Amino acid sequence: MTETPQTARLHPLYVVVGVLFVALVALALWATARGDDQAAGQGDEREAPADPATSQDATIREDVERDLGAIEGVESATVEVLDEDLLEGLPEHVPAPAASVTVDLESFRTPEDAQATVDAVYGVLTTSGLSGSPTLTVVDTLPGTAATMRLEPTGPGDRSVHDGVAFLDAGATAVHLTADNAAVTGREPAALPGLAEVAGTLARPLNSLSTDGYGAMYTSSVDPVPPPLPAVQLLAEAGSRDETTQAVYEVRSPTGNPVPLLTVYVEGPPTPVADWLRASGQADLLGSAIAFTVYGSETSESGFVSDRELVSTDPAGDEADAAAAAADGIPPCTGPDLRAGVTGFDAAAGSRFLTVTAENVSDAPCALDGRPWLSFLRASGTVPDVLAEPEVPGQSPVRVVVPPGGVATSQLRWGAMSTANDPDQTTSVLVTTVPGAEVTRLRVTDVPGADSGVDILEGARVVVGDWVRAAS
Template sequence: MPPLRRVLTLAAVSVLALAGCTPSADVPPAEVTSAADAIRDLPGVDDVAVTRTPTGAEPVQGNFGQLTGPAPSTVSVEVALAGTLDPRAAGEIAGEAHRLLADGASRVDDQENVTVASSFVGGPGLSVSTGPATASEVVSGAVADGFGLLAAGASTVGLSLGLGGGDGSWEESPIASTAHVTAASPEDFVDLARTAVELERGVDLEAPGVRFQGAARVPDVGAVRLLVAAAGRPGVVDATYLSQQRRITLRTDAEAGSQDLADLRRWLEAQDYATAVDPLAYTVTDAAYAETTGWVSGAEPASYAPHTLEPSTDAGAWPDDPAAPDCTGRDLEVTFGVVDSAAGTRGGSVVATNVSGGPCAVETVPGLVFENEAGQPQQDVTVEPYEPGVVPGRVVVPDGGTVLAPLLWRAMSTANDLDTTTTVQVTAVPGAEPVPLDVTMDGTPATGLDVLDGAEVRIGPWTQAD
């Protein structure tokens, strides 16, 4: 096998815990070695190495304390791809190799009691790891994107498509679609961010003293450009952009009260980037680690008095009826509105029609739970007000009238994370039964919402829609 000093480690996928007796030898199963031989014959594959590492014969403990039998041994398959491959070819070869290996692993006799894992290497710096449920086309896309980011100037690229438990369990990674990218210089960040946008893949970017943490989102190229410029300002020794917190943090060697420190703060506040609706905070630390905070572009969050949303219609506002009862869940027929996309954001709405036969009133923000195809809630979803200062207002909905609650979230990459939101459970008003709404276009996860683990969603209160 050729030396792998400059090749990437690209872990791709198939982990199968197969119950049975303890292994009697260090020889890999014939089904796996046969698959490795077939992979070795693929054009663009430099070599394939197969090793088997036995483990102890003692029974292992399951999730509920039960003994599940002896621990499996590990069969590792390393596929070396030619570093000169173009991204598309590299992806196609990796996908086919993964398919062959998964097929071979599926035919291993249960008595072998092995865990089969694979890794792909090729082209300096790439590392892609995945788990047992990963489809070959996902592996193919990950490898292709990794090669593409390397071609765009990355020094290393790491992708994690999921993590498998040692006992054969499976846990989906909440940052499965994020590429962790290093570069020799922050000057490469903008081109890398543009490439990530084209690939629809979230990225974290890192160079000496500079970090862009994308929080699994497709990067904001303007934010990346701001970070690179800030890192080059006099006195700045470390710069970090935190997408999830909407904050840029700059550590300097400037003394308190120095001109460099004052100039840096003035520069941040003079940038034409943030707005009061979508503010970006900054923190500047001086040589003594004292912090100064403020707002990029001088765009402090709106501090105006609480207000309700204006009706989303040009028709006249419905009259107030103090005698109208509160709407119940049975009074409202709930549907999901069309999703619009613009400049890296998504917008939609939950719509409710009064079917009670008379007027009723709403004065709340609907409760929403975003679920994947398996019916599991997306994890760590942060719900925020639709706009600063917005509060629910009482809306008396006539019979047959429709209200809506607007939604807004940042685009998230689904290029390598197919765990989209396919159902939204809507609690229209307090005390109502949740209503499951299919939010796909054709019933498949590929057409679901890109509200993934770790998303931030802005939800507005009910307002007049017609």
């Protein structure tokens, strides 16, 4: 007998749950389709997502560029504003940086016309609606000459554009005038006196006046003035000599006494150029002494241009000064009174500088004169053969009074030496502040910029300045 299979029966509860699930799915699909239809019918009424906020400067940037480009004498103009993403990231209390505007002038215009163009540029910027005070950079490149000008006027009324074009007209190959630095470059040493005359006529102070490649360079790092013509003429003559590889006229005042120094590097012996400098009359024309150092292939020689030596800065004489200090009951500084230090490494136009300090760590003032006694220690632990000599031979040092906590300084200067073959550089200076004091070893490698040592090598000549009071 054969049995017929029984059909499986679903539980009534499962049937109810299944029906409800299907109904809910259908309802959801219907609601979605209805919402899409309504959105399609009201598409014009729905607002699009808001664009990121656009700064006013970005909105008007192209208009400002167009207005600036329409000014007579402007070849092109660019306005740069802060990127929108960066603008959104600024904290609320931090104002957005001002726009940066660069104007390229048409070439071969007169100084007066070029200045009038930039005055008109400031007129547009004043009414442009740009936020803050836009910074302005003015550039120009003379076709066919490669002469360039880059200026950063400080604002309306600044005559730097007039002066910059005047330098270009006088043959300058590069003019860079900003609030922090004024530099003019000529093609060869013979061009420098003419540029110095222009600076004098314009009353335009310069930090540097040099040739392309810095073969001849006048530089002033303190209170720059228009370069004195006799000084630049001397520089040009020195730089034009056949044996000269570089000539640098520096006005440097680390001790408050702006004594000019002419440094000349020559091929061969230094004596012919040194003798020529001693016979020159340029120091008489300048009205002050000019110290010089001529570095030859193997030796160097120093002296004064026109043989015009410096006079003592102590009109009463050293003996009178010492007597006055003794009368005031100020004793000489002793070794235990002073703590030696080293700082201020610097490099400029073929020269190197380092400053030795002496701090009065006692509770009473003491008098200090002369200069420190020095020797040098190389990385290998050996002492190089170095000639250390006074800054001004034959001049009596001025006696200075160092109060408790006060500091006296002595500046060291030497000519740059080649480190191409990884020589044994100086890593420490051995200092004796006053006669009888203990020798203090000072690590030059702790001084910023001299972490690998300094190029005081075998045969170096180091000029050691007198002790002077450090500026407060």
